[in-house]
Amino acid sequence: MFGGGAPPPGPGRTSPVDGAVWRLRSRGCWEDAAALLEPYAATDTAASLRRAALLVEQCMYTGDGWDAAESALRAAEALAQDDEERGAAACERGQLAYTATVLGVRDRSDEARAALGRAAALLPPAARGRAMLDYRRGLLAEHLSDTPQSAIAAYRRAHAAATALDDVLLCSFTLRHLAGLALREGEVADARRGFTESLRLREEVGFLVGMAPALTSLADVEPEPEATRLREEAGRLFRLLGGVPTWLADQVPAPPPAAA
Structure with a gap:
């Protein structure tokens, strides 16, 4: 049922901060990882989106931290300037709503679908975030819509894009x-x-x-x-x-x- 996201920074990043964030994230220390990004997140949209993604992932794995994730997501949405950044924020909003739904916290399935639909409209075809978007649309198709064939198609698109991106x-x-x-x-x-x-x-x-x-x-x-x-x-x-x-x-x- 459950699928965590894979927000950057991930393995293979070379910046010291990125490396430290990945090590903390990989051990389930999402709050500590997010704290490392906090000094940059107030003014840098990419850092703000990454911080929000970490806290959204924490909700999926722990069933906790909803207020912090929501606050970080609103901050990222406020900083977003172009379609790719707005699309990335919408993708995280969809994941947070999906997580709340599948964990039984609150039914936010309509919000999840709307947010991922908005992300699909905003993200350019060649955007890196398209791979994650397809994966998350697969999650909705599998677990909220119960349409396995649609889920398979979305997962396969996501897998092909993720393979190309390494x-x-x-x-x-x-x-x-x-x-x-x-x-x-x-x-x-x-x-x-x-x-x-x-x-x-x-x-x-x-x-x-x-x-x-x-x-x-x-x-x-x-x-x-x-x-x-x-x-x-x-x-x-x-x-x-x-x-x-x-x-x-x-x-x-x-x-x-x-x-x-």
Whole structure:
């Protein structure tokens, strides 16, 4: 059900600030990562959008931080000057509304659709943000509209664009969701390939906070005893990160009892 975004900065960025932000984000320290961008976000639209994206992602993984994400998003929207910046802000607005809906906080599905539609109208065809937009439109099609074929088409467009951009993390997200839809159709071998590659890509870039969901997805298509081993590893990472993502709690095994 759940899909995190992949807002920049991500792996491969070379600026010291970008590198520090990525390391914090990859370990689920979104507030600390956003704080590093705060000195720039007041006047720089790109930094403001990146800060908002981090806080929106935090909402997805923790089910918390809504006010901070909303405030950061309004600030980014106020700074946006051209269609690409306005489109990027609308894409984040759509993701925040989608997240609130799928987590059961509040039904904002109409807002999610409207915001992503606005992003589609604003973002130029060659804009980097088109890959993320297609991915998020896939999420809406899969989880809010229940139109799997539309979701598959959107995920495939997003995957092709992410591959061209060398956006490894977004490729991992698209592969995981395509694999989930393959499993839904009973295509277990295709699902296993997709989940395996998605996990490999997260390992490659060190996206620690996304490892447990990838492990549990792969466990669903692996035989025993490998499935149990994968779920136990997911549980270890889940507890290491303080119970994040929160929606994974019922999918990982409880920790073994402490020795007497």
